[in-house]
Amino acid sequence: MATIEPYGTKSGKRYQVRYRKPDGKQTKKRGFRRKIDAEQFANTVEVKKLTGEYIAPSMGRMTVGELGPKWLARQVHIKPSWAERVDSIWRVHIEPHWGARQLASIERPEVKDWIAGIKRAPSTVADIHAVWSMILDEAVEEKRIPANPAAKMDLPRRQLVEHNYLTHDQVAALAAEAKHSEIVMLLAYSGIRWGEMAALRPRDVDLERRRIRIMRSASKVNARSVIGAPKTWEIRTVAVPGEVAKMLHSVVGAQPNANGLLWARPDGEPLRPPTTTHWFGGAVRRCIAASIPRDEDGEQSGSATFPRVTAHQLRHTAASLMIASGAHVKTVQRQLGHKTATMTLDNYGHLFEDDLDDVAERMGGGLRAAALRCAQNVPTPPKLRVVSA
Structure with missing residues (x-):
């Protein structure tokens, strides 16, 4: 359990909290003006240790400039063309702006402001954000920061490009x-x-x-x-x-x-x-x-x-x-090598629009046939016989 001890300074009495990190090593946090603040910190540390959320303050002191090259060196699984792109993004965009910053000091609002201020094409902004977020994911995995301040951000929408198709x-x-x-x-x-x-x-x-x-x-x-x-x-x-x-x-x-x-x-x-x-x-x-x-x-x-x-x-x-010849979207997907049919539809869904009239006509035919069957199955009401008085 954590212990709280007073100590003296030129400015007056202060409190420090001694506690053990999850690895068993002892450390301390000094500078609390009030004992209740020290107690709250001690309680928070114990809860985070139990839940696995504890982050040692010293871990967050690593700078982005120190973590970035280590992360780059680990990207042995990516394709050479993307590796070149990642290296360029690091050197041109991320390292000059964030390199000197300690990981624990990075706040989400300033990351949002930085992303919003990048005057590049939406696809380039998305690539920059992806690389930056992956570096910060690494910091989370190494328990240097509790959460990724760049995760799940709204990015500029990619503009639809009008394709030219040949006959x-x-x-x-x-x-x-x-x-x-x-x-x-x-x-x-x-x-x-x-x-x-x-x-x-x-x-x-x-x-x-x-x-x-x-x-x-x-x-x-x-x-x-x-x-x-x-x-x-x-x-x-x-x-x-x-x-x-x-x-x-x-x-x-x-x-x-x-x-x-x-x-x-x-x-x-x-x-x-x-x-x-x-x-x-x-x-x-x-x-x-x-x-x-x-x-x-x-x-x-x-x-x-x-x-x-x-x-x-x-x-x-x-x-x-292919679409004009009547190919199914799954066939087009396989031929083009798209990961999902959704990707195929996102790119070429507008080329399937001519099918809408055919679909509506077939559905209308089914509706008319159902209405005819219903009409044939309605029983005929019996005729009334008039009896004279």
């Missing part, structure tokens, strides 16, 4: 203009990500069954390409149309090594995502120019009808073409 004809036009027409068709009709395409090997492609096994993904980390697990860490199989499988025959046949890359840069590295000077961007610009209406004199007489798309928007195109 079948537009995909064919883009493929005809592209250096690698087979890549355009593969992305637009399978929905796989650029990094997943760039990491494909002959062993991953089953042309007879028209299936592709997504086992890896290439990503750019600093100035180099790194091949690792897919984005969701889950291996999946996607289907491709027979026409796309035929286009891949020559590509697969040209790679004698089953473990070699189907497509590679001259230095042997995986293809990197398109830049403004990439062959993909050039093909898009030519399609846009060709879609501009012109009069008899060859002068432009309207706006381009071909949308400005990125390589990633071919993934959105694949989703729209």
Whole structure:
């Protein structure tokens, strides 16, 4: 049990509380002006020790600058691309602002103010908050602070981005203009990500069954390409149309090594995502120019009808073409590699809106049939017989 002892100072009588920490080591808390304050502190310590909520004051004196590097060193389980992002967030945003602060001194209101003051895109703010919250979660687990002051905060809403979707004809036009027409068709009709395409090997492609096994993904980390697990860490199989499988025959046949890359840069590295000077961007610009209406004199007489798309928007195109073909949301989810069908609906739910009329019509048909059955089952009232007096 804790003991309370008086002691003298130049300013007068004070009280100190001697108690044992959960590890059995003795410590003390000094500076109480009143004995009742010391007693309340002693009682609180004993209750927290019993409930497992006790936090040693010395543990909270560690600074964020001391804990942060230790936490970063433990993130051996995350993908290299995200590890680079986390390291950047720590160096640019968290360490300069919070590095000198003791963990126990951080209050929730000031964390809210800091988050609200970050003038970045909502997705960037969400990433910064996620990293900061994970560091503070570590402090809670190590019993340096009783609770995470950054937990469950309201963050800026991510703005909905309007996707550009290509039609079948537009995909064919883009493929005809592209250096690698087979890549355009593969992305637009399978929905796989650029990094997943760039990491494909002959062993991953089953042309007879028209299936592709997504086992890896290439990503750019600093100035180099790194091949690792897919984005969701889950291996999946996607289907491709027979026409796309035929286009891949020559590509697969040209790679004698089953473990070699189907497509590679001259230095042997995986293809990197398109830049403004990439062959993909050039093909898009030519399609846009060709879609501009012109009069008899060859002068432009309207706006381009071909949308400005990125390589990633071919993934959105694949989703729209699948949905237009009548694919179920779970099928689209599996093909795209989304973790849940909810994620698929969040991104492409508006493309299913045409089904509402069909649903309403089918439900109306059921309603009319039920009403007809009810009418047929109503008994006919007996006729009244009039008896003359």
